[in-house]
Amino acid sequence: MSHSILIIDDEEPIAWALRRAFERDKHRVAVAATAEDGLVKARLHPPDVVFLDVKLPGMDGLTALGELKKTAPNAAVVVITAHGNLNTAVKAVEGGAFDYLAKPFELAQAVDATKRALSNRSEDTGARESLAEEDHSPDAIIGRSPSMQTVFKRIAKVAPSNACVLITGESGTGKELVARAIHANSPRRHKPLVPAHVAAFNPNLVESELFGHVKGAFTGAERARDGLLKLADGGTVFLDELADIPLPVQAKLLRVLERQEVQAVGGSDSQTVDVRIVSATHADLSSAVREGKFRHDLFFRLNVYPIHLPPLRDRVDDIPFLAEHFLRKFGVLNPAGAVPAETIAFLKSRPWPGNVRELRNALEHAAIESRGGPLRPEHFPEPSTAAGPVSLTERLRSLATEWVREQVQQLEGEEPADLHLKLIEAIEPAVLDETLRQVDGNRLVAARWLGLARATVRKLIRKYHPETVDPDGDE
């Protein structure tokens, strides 16, 4: 079915590529190079979908978004940003955008956003709960990689609600930062955000820390004390290291979530509390659930909206931006010039098992060592030996885990259909090419090495390298 699409972008190559893609799909396409022109076009011919660049000459895209919502309230607006950051994502969602794309994006992403927009259009009228009246900037979360763009989008979408969020990711990937951003962009932002670092509690006192205790509840409880959940009333509790919560405390936590009531240790009365729980874990909680170490009912209650942070080694393109951000924080005068290209390449090649935290610490160390000069690889500390995948096979397995999570996250609620095939197709060319390289292109030997029939190897070469002339001729 043909729909009407309006592209508001002053970058001609982008507008041209989008126009071509949509015209090929038989949609009616109009292009405007300014917001002002786009608004006139939208008034004359109300579009179904609008692609709206944020950076435009004259009126900027985010202002235009508000105007478009009045002019063409039924249009689904996809906001395009130069370098997506959390603030733009939040503002786009706040302004009622259907989705946002960060440049550079694949045409397929734009086509996919359009399909989703058109199928959701009747349900999604753009009426969303408003976020902040004023800008409450969270601690900056740096990330231009596609996986961090997905994270930003998810934060922006979930922040206004009361939904429990479970943030997963290795240690040092920024889980607490994300929790802070969710709170700072939620209607609860004027109330406290109370972090509860469960792993740091005395194991015997976890219950009292969370729920409080009455006077005399246990030896040493000389005075009644409110727990963290009560202290966070009206706000958000950030439950870090969820997997460390003992089973009996888990049961009590579930009651809090179900009834919004806490009962202090040793007490018989319940007190009402209104808290949102954002939790985090670096452990594989679903296997803890399988092993009976974590209650599945609590897991489902807390995991209403998952957000996964990929390890730094899977988003190395963020490293230059993170480096600049941290050096600025450390007061290095010209952070961009302080990191020569060879140092960036060196930083990108390190595995960073401690993720962004380790990168930040290493940069701080290097900034001191370099004494104000450019940062060179020799200024950095030895790589940390902190826990992280060691063998390549383990890394591969961990990458596959990350990959599945990312795929699921990117589909935003839609069910994946061909994960296995997609994974095979993602790695098979590398296995094939490297084997062939190792055996100097000898297909017979390659087939033996791979444990495949020669005809299968030939088929794979044809599949992944259709341009290759087949010396064996037709089968």
Ligand SMILES: Nc1ncnc2c1ncn2[C@@H]1O[C@H](COP(=O)(O)OP(=O)(O)OP(=O)(O)O)[C@@H](O)[C@H]1O
């Ligand atoms: N994307 C990011 N941009 C800027 N700073 C970041 C980013 N990610 C992490 N950091 C910084 O790295 C450090 C570690 O982040 P954080 O404490 O949020 O990680 P975490 O995943 O909660 O770690 P843990 O599991 O060990 O508690 C913090 O100083 C945080 O500010």
